[in-house]
Amino acid sequence: MAQYNRIGPYNEFETLTLKNDDYVFVLSGAGVSVESGLATFRDGDGLWEKHRIEDVATPEAWRRDPELVWRFYSARRKQASQVEPNAAHRALAQMEEALQERFLLCTQNVDNLHERAGNKRVLHMHGELFMSRCEDPDCMRAPFSDERYYETKQSIARCECGARILPHICWFGEVPFHMNAIMSALNKATVFVTVGSSGAVYPAASFVSHVKNSKGSGPTTIYVGPEPPDNAYAFDQCRLGKATEAIPRLFSLR
Numbered sequence: 001m002a003q004y005n006r007i008g009p010y011n012e013f014e015t016l017t018l019k020n021d022d023y024v025f026v027l028s029g030a031g032v033s034v035e036s037g038l039a040t041f042r043d044g045d046g047l048w049e050k051h052r053i054e055d056v057a058t059p060e061a062w063r064r065d066p067e068l069v070w071r072f073y074s075a076r077r078k079q080a081s082q083v084e085p086n087a088a089h090r091a092l093a094q095m096e097e098a099l100q101e102r103f104l105l106c107t108q109n110v111d112n113l114h115e116r117a118g119n120k121r122v123l124h125m126h127g128e129l130f131m132s133r134c135e136d137p138d139c140m141r142a143p144f145s146d147e148r149y150y151e152t153k154q155s156i157a158r159c160e161c162g163a164r165i166l167p168h169i170c171w172f173g174e175v176p177f178h179m180n181a182i183m184s185a186l187n188k189a190t191v192f193v194t195v196g197s198s199g200a201v202y203p204a205a206s207f208v209s210h211v212k213n214s215k216g217s218g219p220t221t222i223y224v225g226p227e228p229p230d231n232a233y234a235f236d237q238c239r240l241g242k243a244t245e246a247i248p249r250l251f252s253l254r
């Protein structure tokens with residue numbers, strides 16, 4: 001039965017049985033970490049309700065007030081280090097374990113809960129909270145692991161080259177990371193799943209249409225989250241429910 005654009009409770013949908021040649025692309029958003037205790041961006045108590053984007057997450061914000069930017073990201077480091085992966089993260093790790101190179105997880109999240117659950121094939125398109133880099137684009141130093149907190153001007157670390165260290169985050173107005181690898185995986189996808197993303201931020205919100213448009217009616221596209229996202233029209237199915245309930249029963253893995 002055709003399931004084009006069906007929207008309903010997750011348990012009304014069948015568990016998908018994957019074929020041997022299926023390639024699964026999963027895009028995750030802030031919603032997958034909600035049940036671990038991390039706030040989303042756009043819900044009532046979301047991060048952008050408490051902070052103006054332009055004050056903390058733009059290149060201009062960094063130039064204007066690096067101390068405020070580091071206080072914001074230091075607080076997020078603290079918060080993210082106090083939570084644990086949930087059942088949805090663990091189910092996605094099992095998916096990767098079963099599918100190996102026929103699976104890719106692209107996340108808009110900067111937390112490391114997917115890795116802590118066991119996923120290795122993860123692309124962080126908006127950066128990584130526990131990494132920093134040199135602010136000088138000409139500096140050869142690669143982004144590096146960094147769990148420290150920088151809360152005052154004096155505590156902001158400096159690179160060996162003398163420039164300041166900034167969080168390894170893709171800010172508003174910047175091109176997301178890993179776009180070549182993401183596009184090549186999207187072009188292979190036969191099953192595309194978005195979990196916990198409002199569909200309000202591009203280019204991630206356009207991935208579902210790209211998969212559909214480049215492959216005709218072939219790929220199956222599924223959204224998982226408690227409410228239909230802004231780009232719900234582009235999905236074959238919107239399985240409404242919490243990530244921890246809907247993701248573990250999405251696929252049967254042999």
Ligand code: APR
Pocket residue numbers: 028029030031032034035040041042043046108109126195196197198199200201224225226227229241242243244
């Ligand atoms: N399970 C699944 N989804 C959930 C849950 C849950 N338990 N709780 C909430 N959600 C959904 C909400 O319904 C919402 O659609 O998660 C979504 C979160 O949306 P946003 O806050 O907009 O987060 P996201 O789409 O990841 O934001 C994209 O915007 O601000 C930038 O760079 C930031 O990566 C972020 C990007």
